[in-house]
Amino acid sequence: MLLGDVIDPDALAHGKPLDGVRILALEQMQALPWATQLLARLGADVVKVEAIGTGDQGRGSLPAMTDPEGRRVGATFLRTNLGKRSTCIDLRSERGRQLVLDMAPQFDVVAENFRTGALARLGLAYDDVAAVHPAVVYLSVSGFGHSGSPYGDMPAFAPVVEAMSGIYEMKREGDEPPLVAPVGALGDIGTALFGVIGVLAGLRQRDRTGRGTHVDVAMLDAMVAMTDIVTNFWSMGLRGGELGPLLMHGFRASDGWFIVQVGREHQFARLVEEVGHPEWADDPRFATRQGWLDHLEDVLRPAIEGWAADKTSLEASRALGAVGVAAGPCLSDEQVVADPHVAARDMLVEVPRTDDVDQPVLVPGNPVKMSGVAQGPETRVPWLGEHTDEVLAAELGLDAEALAALRADGVIG
Structure with missing residues (x-):
């Protein structure tokens, strides 16, 4: 904008x-x-x-x-x-x-x-x-x-x-x-x-x-x-940065990383089915959420990253999203600037520079969207x-x- x-x-x-x-x-x-x-x-x-x-x-x-x-x-x-x-x-x-x-x-x-x-x-x-x-x-x-x-x-x-x-x-x-x-x-x-x-x-x-x-x-x-x-988890017995047993980790795709969050058993079943191992939903190793973490590096990560090896981070995220597993690509600064969601939601304002530099200054747009209320016009800083x-x-x-x-x-x- x-x-x-x-x-x-x-x-x-x-x-x-x-x-x-x-x-x-x-x-x-x-x-x-x-x-x-x-x-x-x-x-x-x-x-x-x-x-x-x-x-x-x-x-x-x-x-x-x-x-x-x-x-x-x-x-x-x-x-x-x-x-x-x-x-x-x-x-x-x-x-x-x-x-x-x-x-x-x-x-x-x-x-x-x-x-x-x-x-x-x-x-x-x-x-x-x-x-x-x-x-x-x-x-x-x-x-x-x-x-x-x-x-x-x-x-x-x-x-x-x-x-x-x-x-x-x-x-x-x-x-x-x-x-x-x-x-x-x-x-x-x-x-x-x-x-x-x-x-x-x-x-x-x-x-x-x-x-x-x-x-x-x-x-x-x-x-x-x-x-x-920080305080809530401490009060419930977690120490040293523990977040509780859930998958909330990054995995490598062909062009970078994507993030997956799985905190419920039905989500885990959908994840492992999508990456080609539906049998893991009933595997005793993964019977508890702690088991997911105990076997993250030796079992789950190789399987997930092997599945994603021929996919971009966005393709992998879309495929997981299609089966109800929350995932999203880790975008670089340049990718955020060019992202179609950011453009569609008018989340960048281009402020022309006053010192002969072609690249305009980018400022985040208004994240509060209201029906019947216009986005803009924005006026420059004083x-x-x-x-x-x-x-x-x-x-x-x-x-x-x-x-x-x-x-x-x-x-x-």
């Missing part, structure tokens, strides 16, 4: 679920920006507040492209800020703080992902904003939340909370070091999803009661929830401070002279 494409103009004419919802986002990096980008895709108007000069820390990530002014715009920023507007305000100055407090009542949601306590010191915490805007839905995303954690003073990025959830140690083998960030930014995007849920629930509560709320989402809480098997004057003029009625004075004093950028 090209940037700016509208997939269903008729649906777009009927609007989006969050049309009219306004979000003021004091955000950086990925956890909160991913959440507000999803809300923007559902119709919300999102205004970012960024630091003067440097902006959102995600702008400084690598790889990167340069904007029309030659400033670096990093990959983290490019994939989490479509459809937003950018303002630059010095939150450490009293006048900058007051600008945010003056604007807050114009917005349904104020969202922030500063380290716990940072905005309280600046006078922009929930209590400060609620004093001027009692109906605000105030979303805080932080590493360890705003109450009760002994880790509240620690900074956190996604791999930190992923590690503290127990999933790295559960998956670590032997004396090998932990495999860091094995699925990308699970800690960020998992947290973002809970943040979106909290905002939507907060808006519903506000509409019902007239009262605002503080939505407090800790990244570590989100990861304990997302990696639920350049740093691009909308400062526009937003302050519209929200606070500041004229060109007032804006020039604020800029000259370093309050806005």
